[in-house]
Amino acid sequence: NAGVTQTPKFRVLKTGQSMTLLCAQDMNHEYMYWYRQDPGMGLRLIHYSVGEGTTAKGEVPDGYNVSRLKKQNFLLGLESAAPSQTSVYFCATSLLSGTEAFFGQGTRLTVV
Amino acid sequence: QQQVKQSPQSLIVQKGGISIINCAYENTAFDYFPWYQQFPGKGPALLIAIRPDVSEKKEGRFTISFNKSAKQFSLHIMDSQPGDSATYFCAATSDDRGSTLGRLYFGRGTQLTVWP
Numbered sequence: 001n002a003g004v005t006q007t008p009k010f011r012v013l014k015t016g017q018s019m020t021l022l023c024a025q026d027m028n029h030e031y032m033y034w035y036r037q038d039p040g041m042g043l044r045l046i047h048y049s050v051g052e053g054t055t056a057k058g059e060v061p062d063g064y065n066v067s068r069l070k071k072q073n074f075l076l077g078l079e080s081a082a083p084s085q086t087s088v089y090f091c092a093t094s095l096l097s098g099t100e101a102f103f104g105q106g107t108r109l110t111v112v
Numbered sequence: 113q114q115q116v117k118q119s120p121q122s123l124i125v126q127k128g129g130i131s132i133i134n135c136a137y138e139n140t141a142f143d144y145f146p147w148y149q150q151f152p153g154k155g156p157a158l159l160i161a162i163r164p165d166v167s168e169k170k171e172g173r174f175t176i177s178f179n180k181s182a183k184q185f186s187l188h189i190m191d192s193q194p195g196d197s198a199t200y201f202c203a204a205t206s207d208d209r210g211s212t213l214g215r216l217y218f219g220r221g222t223q224l225t226v227w228p
Contacts, residue, residue: 004155033215040121042201042220043156058215090155092216098144098207101216103155 002026006091006104013081013111021076021107023091031094032074033058033101034066036087043090049074050097081111115139116204118219125226131189133222135202140183142204146216147176147187150199159200160187192226199223 007022023032030051035043045058047066055066063085065077078085091104118135125131137145146161162169162176162185169176175188189196202219 031215035218040220042118043218045215048215092155094216096207097215098205100146100158100161103148103157105155106153 004091004093004102004104006089006107008107009105010108011110013078013109015081015083015111017081018077018079019081019109020078021089021091021109023074023076023093023104025072025074025091025093025102027093027095027102028071029093029095029102030071031097031101032068033092033094034064034074034076035090035092036060037090037106038087046076046089081109083111085109086111113138115217116202116219118202118222120222121220122223123225125192125224127192127194127226127228129192129226131187131192131196131224131226133187133200133202133224134184135186135204135219136182136184137204137217138183139204139206141206142217143207144205145176145178145185146203146205147174148201148203148218150201150221156201189224192224194226194228197224197226 005024033048034046049068052071067075089107092101094101147159148156149159150156173190178185200222203216205216
Protein backbone atom coordinates (compact mmCIF):
# COMPACT_ATOMS: atom_id res chain seq x y z
CA ASN A 1 0.00 0.00 0.00
CA ALA A 2 1.93 3.01 -1.29
CA GLY A 3 -0.50 5.79 -0.21
CA VAL A 4 0.37 8.96 -2.12
CA THR A 5 3.23 8.76 -4.61
CA GLN A 6 4.75 11.73 -6.39
CA THR A 7 6.87 11.51 -9.52
CA PRO A 8 9.56 12.78 -9.97
CA LYS A 9 11.21 13.57 -6.62
CA PHE A 10 13.68 16.08 -8.04
CA ARG A 11 13.84 18.05 -11.27
CA VAL A 12 15.82 20.93 -12.71
CA LEU A 13 14.23 22.87 -15.56
CA LYS A 14 15.41 25.69 -17.73
CA THR A 15 13.25 28.78 -17.99
CA GLY A 16 10.55 28.24 -20.60
CA GLN A 17 10.60 24.44 -20.45
CA SER A 18 7.50 22.48 -19.66
CA MET A 19 6.93 19.51 -17.40
CA THR A 20 4.26 17.46 -15.69
CA LEU A 21 4.24 16.30 -12.09
CA LEU A 22 2.30 13.12 -11.38
CA CYS A 23 0.47 12.31 -8.18
CA ALA A 24 -0.90 8.80 -7.78
CA GLN A 25 -2.98 7.52 -4.85
CA ASP A 26 -4.22 4.06 -4.00
CA MET A 27 -6.55 5.07 -1.15
CA ASN A 28 -9.64 5.67 -3.28
CA HIS A 29 -9.86 9.25 -2.01
CA GLU A 30 -12.16 11.76 -3.65
CA TYR A 31 -10.21 14.93 -2.95
CA MET A 32 -6.75 15.63 -4.33
CA TYR A 33 -4.63 18.76 -3.94
CA TRP A 34 -1.45 20.33 -5.21
CA TYR A 35 0.44 22.63 -2.82
CA ARG A 36 3.68 24.49 -3.12
CA GLN A 37 5.87 25.12 -0.10
CA ASP A 38 8.23 28.08 0.06
CA PRO A 39 10.24 29.25 3.09
CA GLY A 40 8.12 31.36 5.44
CA MET A 41 5.02 30.99 3.27
CA GLY A 42 3.64 27.71 4.52
CA LEU A 43 1.66 25.49 2.18
CA ARG A 44 -0.18 27.34 -0.55
CA LEU A 45 -2.86 25.64 -2.58
CA ILE A 46 -2.34 25.69 -6.34
CA HIS A 47 -5.26 23.61 -7.64
CA TYR A 48 -7.48 20.93 -6.24
CA SER A 49 -10.03 18.36 -7.33
CA VAL A 50 -13.15 17.13 -5.57
CA GLY A 51 -13.57 14.11 -7.83
CA GLU A 52 -12.68 12.50 -11.14
CA GLY A 53 -13.04 14.94 -14.01
CA THR A 54 -13.26 18.03 -11.79
CA THR A 55 -10.66 20.67 -10.96
CA ALA A 56 -10.71 24.03 -9.21
CA LYS A 57 -8.29 26.88 -8.62
CA GLY A 58 -6.61 27.44 -5.31
CA GLU A 59 -4.71 30.44 -3.97
CA VAL A 60 -1.84 30.52 -6.49
CA PRO A 61 -3.02 28.92 -9.76
CA ASP A 62 -1.27 31.19 -12.28
CA GLY A 63 1.27 29.40 -14.47
CA TYR A 64 -0.09 25.93 -13.63
CA ASN A 65 -2.67 23.61 -15.12
CA VAL A 66 -4.09 20.38 -13.78
CA SER A 67 -6.05 17.39 -14.93
CA ARG A 68 -7.82 14.52 -13.20
CA LEU A 69 -8.87 12.09 -15.87
CA LYS A 70 -8.72 9.13 -13.49
CA LYS A 71 -9.72 9.15 -9.84
CA GLN A 72 -6.33 7.88 -8.69
CA ASN A 73 -4.18 10.39 -10.61
CA PHE A 74 -3.81 14.16 -10.39
CA LEU A 75 -1.40 15.84 -12.80
CA LEU A 76 0.17 19.26 -12.37
CA GLY A 77 1.57 20.90 -15.48
CA LEU A 78 3.91 23.81 -15.98
CA GLU A 79 3.64 25.01 -19.58
CA SER A 80 6.50 27.53 -19.49
CA ALA A 81 8.54 27.30 -16.32
CA ALA A 82 9.74 30.46 -14.59
CA PRO A 83 12.33 30.89 -11.79
CA SER A 84 9.46 31.98 -9.49
CA GLN A 85 8.14 28.42 -9.73
CA THR A 86 11.21 27.06 -7.97
CA SER A 87 9.65 25.37 -4.96
CA VAL A 88 8.81 22.11 -3.27
CA TYR A 89 5.52 20.72 -4.54
CA PHE A 90 3.31 18.47 -2.47
CA CYS A 91 0.36 16.42 -3.51
CA ALA A 92 -2.24 15.51 -0.90
CA THR A 93 -5.45 13.52 -0.80
CA SER A 94 -8.43 13.26 1.51
CA LEU A 95 -11.39 10.92 1.55
CA LEU A 96 -13.91 13.74 1.77
CA SER A 97 -13.94 17.41 2.63
CA GLY A 98 -13.29 18.14 6.26
CA THR A 99 -11.18 15.06 6.88
CA GLU A 100 -7.53 14.16 7.29
CA ALA A 101 -5.24 14.86 4.35
CA PHE A 102 -2.41 12.52 3.41
CA PHE A 103 0.67 13.98 1.76
CA GLY A 104 3.18 12.65 -0.70
CA GLN A 105 6.92 12.98 -0.19
CA GLY A 106 7.23 16.08 -2.34
CA THR A 107 8.93 17.13 -5.59
CA ARG A 108 11.78 19.60 -5.38
CA LEU A 109 11.72 21.68 -8.56
CA THR A 110 14.41 24.17 -9.53
CA VAL A 111 13.96 26.46 -12.50
CA VAL A 112 17.16 28.07 -13.74
CA GLN B 113 -7.14 37.25 3.28
CA GLN B 114 -5.30 34.68 5.31
CA GLN B 115 -7.87 32.31 6.77
CA VAL B 116 -5.55 30.82 9.39
CA LYS B 117 -2.86 32.79 11.21
CA GLN B 118 -0.12 30.96 13.08
CA SER B 119 2.47 32.14 15.59
CA PRO B 120 5.29 32.13 16.38
CA GLN B 121 7.21 31.59 13.16
CA SER B 122 10.02 29.91 15.07
CA LEU B 123 10.36 28.52 18.57
CA ILE B 124 13.34 27.30 20.57
CA VAL B 125 12.68 25.21 23.66
CA GLN B 126 14.91 23.29 26.02
CA LYS B 127 14.51 19.56 26.40
CA GLY B 128 11.78 18.84 28.90
CA GLY B 129 10.09 22.19 28.40
CA ILE B 130 6.64 23.00 27.04
CA SER B 131 6.25 24.12 23.44
CA ILE B 132 3.18 26.20 22.62
CA ILE B 133 2.06 27.16 19.12
CA ASN B 134 -0.99 29.30 18.53
CA CYS B 135 -3.43 29.65 15.65
CA ALA B 136 -6.40 31.87 14.94
CA TYR B 137 -9.01 31.40 12.24
CA GLU B 138 -11.48 33.65 10.51
CA ASN B 139 -14.41 31.61 9.30
CA THR B 140 -16.87 30.17 11.81
CA ALA B 141 -17.87 27.52 9.26
CA PHE B 142 -14.62 25.64 9.90
CA ASP B 143 -15.28 22.49 11.88
CA TYR B 144 -12.09 20.42 11.70
CA PHE B 145 -8.76 21.67 13.00
CA PRO B 146 -5.74 19.43 12.39
CA TRP B 147 -2.10 19.92 13.24
CA TYR B 148 0.56 18.58 10.89
CA GLN B 149 4.19 17.77 11.66
CA GLN B 150 6.84 17.95 8.97
CA PHE B 151 10.43 16.73 9.16
CA PRO B 152 13.05 17.97 6.68
CA GLY B 153 12.70 16.32 3.28
CA LYS B 154 9.36 14.75 4.14
CA GLY B 155 5.74 15.58 3.52
CA PRO B 156 3.54 16.86 6.36
CA ALA B 157 1.84 14.17 8.43
CA LEU B 158 -1.19 14.45 10.67
CA LEU B 159 -0.22 14.80 14.33
CA ILE B 160 -3.50 15.46 16.11
CA ALA B 161 -6.85 17.02 15.24
CA ILE B 162 -9.89 18.43 17.00
CA ARG B 163 -13.50 19.26 16.21
CA PRO B 164 -15.24 22.23 17.86
CA ASP B 165 -17.54 20.15 20.06
CA VAL B 166 -14.69 19.69 22.56
CA SER B 167 -12.35 22.21 24.15
CA GLU B 168 -9.34 19.96 24.51
CA LYS B 169 -7.87 16.81 23.03
CA LYS B 170 -4.82 15.00 24.32
CA GLU B 171 -2.72 12.31 22.66
CA GLY B 172 0.36 11.41 24.62
CA ARG B 173 2.51 14.51 25.06
CA PHE B 174 0.50 16.49 22.48
CA THR B 175 -2.59 18.51 23.42
CA ILE B 176 -4.85 20.76 21.37
CA SER B 177 -6.72 23.48 23.24
CA PHE B 178 -9.67 24.98 21.41
CA ASN B 179 -11.48 28.24 22.16
CA LYS B 180 -14.50 28.51 19.89
CA SER B 181 -15.62 31.95 21.04
CA ALA B 182 -12.18 33.44 20.45
CA LYS B 183 -11.69 31.46 17.22
CA GLN B 184 -8.33 30.26 18.44
CA PHE B 185 -6.65 26.92 18.95
CA SER B 186 -3.22 25.93 20.13
CA LEU B 187 -0.84 22.99 20.24
CA HIS B 188 0.98 22.18 23.46
CA ILE B 189 3.90 19.77 23.46
CA MET B 190 4.72 18.65 26.97
CA ASP B 191 8.18 17.38 27.94
CA SER B 192 9.55 18.48 24.55
CA GLN B 193 12.24 16.22 23.09
CA PRO B 194 14.94 16.81 20.45
CA GLY B 195 13.02 14.38 18.23
CA ASP B 196 10.11 16.83 18.24
CA SER B 197 12.25 19.32 16.29
CA ALA B 198 10.23 19.85 13.11
CA THR B 199 7.94 22.31 11.39
CA TYR B 200 4.37 22.36 12.67
CA PHE B 201 1.39 23.56 10.67
CA CYS B 202 -2.09 24.25 11.93
CA ALA B 203 -4.97 24.01 9.50
CA ALA B 204 -8.72 24.42 9.29
CA THR B 205 -11.42 23.06 7.01
CA SER B 206 -15.11 22.42 6.73
CA ASP B 207 -17.01 19.28 5.81
CA ASP B 208 -19.39 21.37 3.74
CA ARG B 209 -18.83 19.70 0.42
CA GLY B 210 -20.71 22.37 -1.46
CA SER B 211 -18.47 25.11 -0.24
CA THR B 212 -14.97 26.10 -1.24
CA LEU B 213 -14.23 25.83 2.45
CA GLY B 214 -14.11 22.06 2.07
CA ARG B 215 -10.37 22.11 1.59
CA LEU B 216 -7.56 22.66 4.09
CA TYR B 217 -6.39 26.16 4.89
CA PHE B 218 -2.92 26.13 6.44
CA GLY B 219 -1.09 28.47 8.74
CA ARG B 220 2.40 29.50 7.66
CA GLY B 221 4.15 27.07 9.97
CA THR B 222 6.29 27.13 13.10
CA GLN B 223 9.82 25.79 13.08
CA LEU B 224 10.40 24.15 16.46
CA THR B 225 13.90 23.44 17.73
CA VAL B 226 14.32 21.50 20.96
CA TRP B 227 17.79 21.79 22.49
CA PRO B 228 19.14 18.75 24.31
